[in-house]
Amino acid sequence: MEYDITIGLEVHCELKSTSKVFSPSPNAYSEKPNTNISVIDLGFPGILPVVNKESIKKALTVATALNCETPEYMIFDRKNYYYPDLPKGYQITQMHYPVGTNGYLDIYVEDKVKRIYIHDTHLEEDTASLDHYDKYSLIDYNRCGVPLLETVTEPCMHSIDEALAFLESLKRLFLYTDVSDVKVELGQLRCDINVSLAPKGSNELGVKVEMKNIISYNVKMALESEIKRQIQELNNNRAIVKETRRYDEATMQTYRMRSKEEAIDYKYFIEPNIPPIKLTNELKKEVKESLPELAFSKITRYINEYGLSLVDAKTIAKDKDIANYYEKIVTSGKDPKMVSNWVTTRVLGRLSKDEITISEFNFTEDKMIELLDFIESGKISTKQAKDIFYKCIEENKTPKKVVKESGMEQITNEEEIRKIVLEVLEENSDVAKDYNPEKGRMLDFFIGQTMKKSRGKANPGVATKVLKEELLKYANR
Amino acid sequence: MITKDKLKEYSEKLMFRLEEEQYDTLLKEFDIILEQMKLIEDIKEIEDIEPMTFPFELDNVRPREDEKIETIDTAMALSNAKEKIGTEVKVPKVVE
Numbered sequence: 001m002e003y004d005i006t007i008g009l010e011v012h013c014e015l016k017s018t019s020k021v022f023s024p025s026p027n028a029y030s031e032k033p034n035t036n037i038s039v040i041d042l043g044f045p046g047i048l049p050v051v052n053k054e055s056i057k058k059a060l061t062v063a064t065a066l067n068c069e070t071p072e073y074m075i076f077d078r079k080n081y082y083y084p085d086l087p088k089g090y091q092i093t094q095m096h097y098p099v100g101t102n103g104y105l106d107i108y109v110e111d112k113v114k115r116i117y118i119h120d121t122h123l124e125e126d127t128a129s130l131d132h133y134d135k136y137s138l139i140d141y142n143r144c145g146v147p148l149l150e151t152v153t154e155p156c157m158h159s160i161d162e163a164l165a166f167l168e169s170l171k172r173l174f175l176y177t178d179v180s181d182v183k184v185e186l187g188q189l190r191c192d193i194n195v196s197l198a199p200k201g202s203n204e205l206g207v208k209v210e211m212k213n214i215i216s217y218n219v220k221m222a223l224e225s226e227i228k229r230q231i232q233e234l235n236n237n238r239a240i241v242k243e244t245r246r247y248d249e250a251t252m253q254t255y256r257m258r259s260k261e262e263a264i265d266y267k268y269f270i271e272p273n274i275p276p277i278k279l280t281n282e283l284k285k286e287v288k289e290s291l292p293e294l295a296f297s298k299i300t301r302y303i304n305e306y307g308l309s310l311v312d313a314k315t316i317a318k319d320k321d322i323a324n325y326y327e328k329i330v331t332s333g334k335d336p337k338m339v340s341n342w343v344t345t346r347v348l349g350r351l352s353k354d355e356i357t358i359s360e361f362n363f364t365e366d367k368m369i370e371l372l373d374f375i376e377s378g379k380i381s382t383k384q385a386k387d388i389f390y391k392c393i394e395e396n397k398t399p400k401k402v403v404k405e406s407g408m409e410q411i412t413n414e415e416e417i418r419k420i421v422l423e424v425l426e427e428n429s430d431v432a433k434d435y436n437p438e439k440g441r442m443l444d445f446f447i448g449q450t451m452k453k454s455r456g457k458a459n460p461g462v463a464t465k466v467l468k469e470e471l472l473k474y475a476n477r
Numbered sequence: 478m479i480t481k482d483k484l485k486e487y488s489e490k491l492m493f494r495l496e497e498e499q500y501d502t503l504l505k506e507f508d509i510i511l512e513q514m515k516l517i518e519d520i521k522e523i524e525d526i527e528p529m530t531f532p533f534e535l536d537n538v539r540p541r542e543d544e545k546i547e548t549i550d551t552a553m554a555l556s557n558a559k560e561k562i563g564t565e566v567k568v569p570k571v572v573e
Contacts, residue, residue: 017543024547033565034551042554054543074540075530082492084568131565132572138565141554265490270530275538 001235002200005227007163008155010192011170013180014126014146015058021125021147022049022092022274029186033140041144043088048273051076055147056099058179059123060279060287062149063100065177065294066118070284071097073276074123080267084139085127093124093150095268099279106296107169109162111310116166117154124148129187149179155194155205160223167191167216172295176320189216193223197230197240206230207240211254214247222247226254298323306336315344321358322348328365334372342368346389362396363389371399378459379403379410412459414466417450420458421466424449425474435475443467479507 017027023040030036040047056074063070077095103118126146131138151170157163171189174180182189191214196206209230214222225247230240245254258264293301295317302313316326322343329339347368351361371388374380380388380403391402403409411417424446425432435442443464450463481500484507488494495503551564560567 019541019543019546024541024545026546026548032551033563034554035564036548037551037554038548042549042557051540052543053540056540084571130571132570135570137568137571138562139568140565272530275531275533275535277538277540278536 003197003206003231003234004200004202005158005160006155006196006198006205007157007160007223008194009151009153009157009163009166010194011151011153011167012126012190012192013149013151013170013174013182014188015055015149015179016181017052017054017058017147019052020145021052021055021123023145025145027146029183030142033138033142036142037144041087041141049092049271051274051277052147055123056277056279057283057287058147058177059099059121059149060284061177061179061291062151062174063103063121064284064287065173065291066100066103066105066121066151068100068103068118068121070100070279073097073278074099075276076123076271076274077268078271079124081264083127084137085130085144087128087141087144091125091127092271092274094122096270098122105166105169105173107165108296108299108310108314109159109165114162114165116162116169117156119152119154121149121151124150155196155208160220160227163193163223164220167219169295171216172318172320176292176294184216187215190214191216191219193219193226195223195226195230197227197234207242209240209242210244211247212244212257218247218249221252222254225252229254292320295320295323302336302340306330306340308336308340312340312344315348316340319358325358325365325368329368329372332365332369334369334376338372339368342372346386350390350393363393367392367398374399374403374409378412378461380408381410381460384408384410384456407455407457409457410459411454411457412462414462417454417458417462418466418470420453421446421450421463421470424453425470429474432471432474433477435471437468437472443471446471479504479511 015021015027019025020027020038020041023038025038025041026036028036040049051074060070075094075097076092078090079093079095080090082089098120100118100121103121105116105118107114107116126143126148128139128141128144131140153166157166171182174182174189180188193211193214194208195211196208198204198206209226211222211226226245233240242260244257244259246257247254298317299310299313302308302316303310306313308316317323325347326339326343329343330336347358347361347363350363351358371385371392374388375382375385388399388402388406388408391397391406392399395402397405411420428446428449431442431445437443446467447460447464450458450467451460454463481504484500484503555561555564555566558566
């Protein structure tokens, strides 16, 4: 039997800031447990959380970038549950009045545009991290109170590809808006995944199963494994149970955590310790005006205005700094496709080889513009340009300097080339006098000789033209 | 209707357990609580009243600037812990 898959995601992203969202301890990763903590993070009696302005601004930035409606006031709620990673016995979050609601994000799934609807995005605090051993667990409170933004989609994705494309686009949005470093390896991007299967063409959704706390790089495998499990259950006429499951990285399978009956009642109520904070129109305007052009818009523009392929456009827009590098060169007047070729092959190849980012790359935009100038004016060939590119990087020099030092600059002046050509013809007069324009191989021989004599510096196009003229004269003597 | 079984079910969910006589005491306390709730139920014409979350209507609450850093000493933080390993707090294993 065939099934329609429906997926909804709840994506948690740790936001950047100097101090934590409700306390003045550092929002920074530390190898040493329990160093970046305050009495507020530890939930000591009598504590008073005070919201960090920067976290509000970043949350509002994402809400705006996701085309959400934003509330008049920032209001928080308490989500009550007991677990050792939550010293206060409740998490401060936003349940009733999230910072963003009813939004959307347009994304590319393969070559199609898909609109992903956002139910809400809300600001909350992260919990402590637990390490589990055979007989005990250890608690590090460093992560307690790190600002966390949870973005909840509608159940509007219908394939693993769509879910992954959305996750990638959302990650890019966080990076473009500079709200987070999105260090996946540090668990800065984690998901809860809701997935249900219904008979193909059915109007109703199937029974929803939730998978909790999946690190973003495990989303694909968790979805594959859970969908496979649900298909097997349904094909064997076993009903899917509404439950929460966890994904085990080692076995690559999902396991039941709790059923609907055991669902936790979080007893949400408005956090009385934090008075409502007005989100002024000035702040909303400031946030809106400071939003950068996002990846989706860039990709679309690169295709429509610059004529790039979807693949190249996506590759460039994947990283904001790469996109800025590319655009700076293009706006200097260089051919967008030629620049795209250089960026997507040579530049990205080199960054990957050296394991560095574009901001650490010594071949700056200005150097690339200089190099492309040389190619455009015909002073160097594309092949030579590649050599110069690598030499510039190795020796941290400008293309101008490398060209000058290595004497690589092409001879494009016709008369200069003619001098060389005439010398070549004199030296090979036996062959030259038998020149027949229909015999291409003879011309190739003379081009080769001319290149050799000019030590590779003669512009091949000009050399060919001059050779044809002079060979005809020679043969007609 | 609150029964002893209900109290046991809730305490299980909230992850604590009581002695039998403590459940009896709690049950008696609930009778008082429920009676007091009835008093509130008798208040008329409150359907259109918004629940009050904050006693004052303030429009001038300012969030904190993201500048000042304050931490407490690790040793002091850990002094509350019954058991520790290194600089981490040791608790009974919380996953199966």
